[in-house]
Amino acid sequence: MRVVRHVSVAKYSLNLYLASYIPSTILWMVSLATPAPIRYFCWAVAMIIELSTPIVGSRQFANTPVHPSHLPERFGLLTLIVLGEAIVSVATGTTTTNWDLIPTFAAVSGFALAACLWWLYFNFLETAFINPTLPVIKMY
16 A cells, blocks of 8 residues: 555556455455355455456556566565475475385485576576566456
């Protein structure tokens, strides 16, 4: 809500997100305290609200400026989270193993996959960018 006051270029897009995410978040929270049939209805309505936001606001989003390095940075952060979870999963999964051939191969393969993600993240993040001159697909 602070950005709405200080970044005039993104004001309309952010207002749309706030107008959609606040009610959907309230529905998600209400679903925690409701029984099963009503909970599923709350989930469905919240998902409809969240998934329809980009479609409803596509004209507004087309006018919002995009910082070229923002998306690769966000994908990189997601990669780090996945990498950390993979290493924790491999370490947790190997605590009770008997270290036969199959479990050892699975543990080494899981760690190797996490190491490859790490390598991709740190090797290619600096050169990744979004080309702002490419045409934008408009959804209206």
